[in-house]
Amino acid sequence: MREILKLVSQEELGRKLQHLRKARGLTQQEVADRLAIARTTLTAIEKGERLIRPDELMDLSKLYNESVNRLLRQDVNAEPFVVQFRAALAQTDESDLEQSIQEFQKLCEDYQYLEKITETPLSVKYPIEYEIRNLDPIRRAEDIASLERNRLGLGDSVITNLKNLLENEIGIRIFGMPLPSRIAGLFAFTEEFGACIATNTKHPNDRQLMSSIHEYAHFLTTRSKADIVILRTNPRMSAIERFADAFARYFLMPSSDLQRRFHEIKNLKDGNVTAADLLALADFYSVSFQALILRLEELRLLRSGTWDRLKNEDFQVRKAQEILGIRSKIGSSQYELPYRYRALAVQAYNSGDISEGQLARLLRTDRVRAREIVEKFISRYTISDDGETFPIVFDSLSQPIAEVLQAVSGRE
Numbered sequence: 001m002r003e004i005l006k007l008v009s010q011e012e013l014g015r016k017l018q019h020l021r022k023a024r025g026l027t028q029q030e031v032a033d034r035l036a037i038a039r040t041t042l043t044a045i046e047k048g049e050r051l052i053r054p055d056e057l058m059d060l061s062k063l064y065n066e067s068v069n070r071l072l073r074q075d076v077n078a079e080p081f082v083v084q085f086r087a088a089l090a091q092t093d094e095s096d097l098e099q100s101i102q103e104f105q106k107l108c109e110d111y112q113y114l115e116k117i118t119e120t121p122l123s124v125k126y127p128i129e130y131e132i133r134n135l136d137p138i139r140r141a142e143d144i145a146s147l148e149r150n151r152l153g154l155g156d157s158v159i160t161n162l163k164n165l166l167e168n169e170i171g172i173r174i175f176g177m178p179l180p181s182r183i184a185g186l187f188a189f190t191e192e193f194g195a196c197i198a199t200n201t202k203h204p205n206d207r208q209l210m211s212s213i214h215e216y217a218h219f220l221t222t223r224s225k226a227d228i229v230i231l232r233t234n235p236r237m238s239a240i241e242r243f244a245d246a247f248a249r250y251f252l253m254p255s256s257d258l259q260r261r262f263h264e265i266k267n268l269k270d271g272n273v274t275a276a277d278l279l280a281l282a283d284f285y286s287v288s289f290q291a292l293i294l295r296l297e298e299l300r301l302l303r304s305g306t307w308d309r310l311k312n313e314d315f316q317v318r319k320a321q322e323i324l325g326i327r328s329k330i331g332s333s334q335y336e337l338p339y340r341y342r343a344l345a346v347q348a349y350n351s352g353d354i355s356e357g358q359l360a361r362l363l364r365t366d367r368v369r370a371r372e373i374v375e376k377f378i379s380r381y382t383i384s385d386d387g388e389t390f391p392i393v394f395d396s397l398s399q400p401i402a403e404v405l406q407a408v409s410g411r412e
Contacts, residue, residue, distance in 0.1 A: 008072055011048030016071060018046040020064040023080035023102060035059050069358065070106075073113060081105040081188050084226040092230055094180040100198075104186055107175050107337075108193040110362050114344040117353045122340075124171035124194055127151065132221050137239045141246035142255070144220060149254065156257035158285060162212060166197075167338055172219065174212060176201040176336025184229040185211035187218050195219050202333050206288040213248035220247075253285050253295045262301050275315070335364040346377040 021031055028046075032039040035056065044050035052060075061068045081101050082089075089097065115121050127148075132140050149155065152169055159165060166172040172195040179186070179200040184207065186198040197215045199208040211229050218227045222240060237245070261284075265277050282292040293310070296302040342363065349359045360370040 009048070010045075010051060013052065013071065014046040014048040017060055017064075019080050020060075020066055021046075023082045023098075024064060031060075031063065034063060067361070069361075070109075079190070081190075081226070084188055084190070085186075085228065088226055088228040092183070092228065094183060096180050097183060097228070100177070100179050100183070101186065103177065104175070104188070104196070104198045107177065107198070108173060108188075108196045111173055111338075111341050111344075112193060114341065114348055114362065118344050118347050118351070120344060122167070122171050122173070122194070126170065126195070127220065129223060130221050132240070132243055137243035138246045141217070141243050142250045144217075145247050145250035146254070148220065148251065156254045158257075159252065162209060163338065166212070166216060167340060171195070172197060172216070173341075174199070174338060176208065176334075178202055178333040178335075182231045184208075184231055185215050185227075186229075187215035187227040189219065189223040189226075195223060201336055204288070206282075206286060206291070209252070209286055210248050210288070210291060213251050214244045216251075217244035217247035249291065249295050249298070252287055253292070255299060258285075258295065259299060259301065262296065337363065342373060343377060346374050349374060350378065 021028070028039050028042050032042045035042070037056070041050065045052050045056070057068060057071065060066075061071060081104060082098055085101050089101075111122075130140075130144050130147075132144075152165065163174045166174060173193070174197045177198050177200075179198065179202065181200075181202060184200055184203060187196070189195050197212060197219075199211045199215075201208070203211070214229050215227060218225070218240075221243070261281065262273070265281070266273050269277065278292060278296075279289055282289045285292065287295075290307055293302065293307040297304050297306055345354075345359055345362045348354045349356070354362070356367055356370065359374070360367045363370050363373060365373070
């Protein structure tokens, strides 16, 4: 390792170690005491003025809970997310949240690292920030939701794959990761990584979808401020939070489309809209039953207070969904990485740029599962004219499509 350390930029490594120390709230003296070295020695290491020894790097790796491989990797030198989230962190007392924010940053760093070694940067097409100050947050939310839908070519259509849409059409990185239970989502925007969103995989899919759009609203209006979506029992919220919540409702359930579909159901049922009809409609929009009912109340298609009465009567939403065969995925506490992120990881592995162990760490899984992911990406099945099923195998994801087609022609 000593020879490897001689090849690494000591200034960059020192800055990375300094950021990790500050992110964990440690002083130079505290770290020096734990490592049994002089504070001036640590200062020289962080400034890149002294070559760090392998044993010192191992000790710092353990202290900061960071892999040696990541410390030696040539990443972008970015300010710790925890610093940006400082104001938002003051709003919550979740003890594990700082650790989650650090992992959120690692995901962004890993994504950019994969883009760098595969030479495939993310295409960014950010809109200008919308102004919402001194305006009615609810009305402004509907206006901006309509503008964004039109800008993205959605019209009033239902969104089928939101995460891919926001990543491919705008350039927002969206991760699913386990977060403290009361935290629904995180948003950060930096010059190095651009816009990044994390949703809580412990929550149902419909809640995660709403959280993604909530954070998207912050990106559109106040992207310089990091945000934490906290599940609240207190209905009193700031204007920006009321705007973000309303934007999510309007963006996912546009007024004209929802009204049309509701009236179609009502006409078919001679005015007798059932709970089963509304559960199916909520599933159609990929939103929670509660979100749909409150939106219908907002449009005066249902009586005000309908949701409160259903809740007081102990209406069992999940049980009703099971009876109707509606699948509502409950949280799994597993990572849900973007499709593009996984594809780049597989490409880097197939090209020999990363090892199997690195692949597993990047995919937040074990080696067995990592190999399964690789197999799934490079093998696809097709059916020949005579009905025979056979695999199309890509040597790598960067393989020219002409070579793939030639191989398929040979099989046929």
